[in-house]
Amino acid sequence: MEKKLNGKKIAILATNGFEQSELEKPLEILKKNGAIVDIISMQRGKIKGWKNHNWGDEFEANIDIEEANCNLYDALVLPGGVMNPDQLRLSRHVIAFVKAFMERDRPIAAICHGPWTLIETKKLQGKKMTSYRSLRTDLINAGVQWVDEEVVVDGRLITSRDPKDLPAFCEKLVEELSKINAEDKPILDNLRDFFLQ
Numbered sequence: 001m002e003k004k005l006n007g008k009k010i011a012i013l014a015t016n017g018f019e020q021s022e023l024e025k026p027l028e029i030l031k032k033n034g035a036i037v038d039i040i041s042m043q044r045g046k047i048k049g050w051k052n053h054n055w056g057d058e059f060e061a062n063i064d065i066e067e068a069n070c071n072l073y074d075a076l077v078l079p080g081g082v083m084n085p086d087q088l089r090l091s092r093h094v095i096a097f098v099k100a101f102m103e104r105d106r107p108i109a110a111i112c113h114g115p116w117t118l119i120e121t122k123k124l125q126g127k128k129m130t131s132y133r134s135l136r137t138d139l140i141n142a143g144v145q146w147v148d149e150e151v152v153v154d155g156r157l158i159t160s161r162d163p164k165d166l167p168a169f170c171e172k173l174v175e176e177l178s179k180i181n182a183e184d185k186p187i188l189d190n191l192r193d194f195f196l197q
Helices: 020-032 083-088 092-103 115-119 133-141 163-177 186-196
Strands: 009-013 036-041 045-051 054-061 075-078 108-111 151-154 157-160
Touching: 009 020, 009 092, 020 036, 020 045, 020 054, 020 075, 020 163, 036 045, 036 054, 075 092, 075 115, 075 163, 083 115, 092 108, 092 115, 108 115, 108 163, 115 133, 151 163, 157 163
Parallel strands: 009 036, 009 075, 075 108, 108 157
Antiparallel strands: 045 054, 151 157
């Protein structure tokens, strides 16, 4: 199988209560396509998923959000689950990290309740997005053109509604990330930052 994402480094940002399938499936697909993936959370260590209306499996978060650097990643994935983004959006470190991806026009893929965290960046005005239906009003109030579709791409922003959309979400994620070329690589941001110091 062709590994479309060889050399790409992806961040998945989540904390306890993430919808397990929305982290597990993208993680599996990204790795299968050759990407290096870090799971970033409020602190290093185990985080627990939410599966079938109950607590699910544990996953290892290998990066603390306070140490995370947007410049090291080609893209960001935001799984849903009600508890997960509700905690993430209260952290100034999380918001700064996510905002940096938007300011650098780097791909962000958010599914289900994942877009809740994006609202806090105050950078969604005019974007076309989808989400879990209960976020519709929140996103509209943030200036979003909300649509009820399985996957929506607006520039570098990829969104889907819920776990049943995961096949389309993951396919579009790989497709969009495979378009990243040498000019988009984060290392160039690192070099610019170095010479501007």
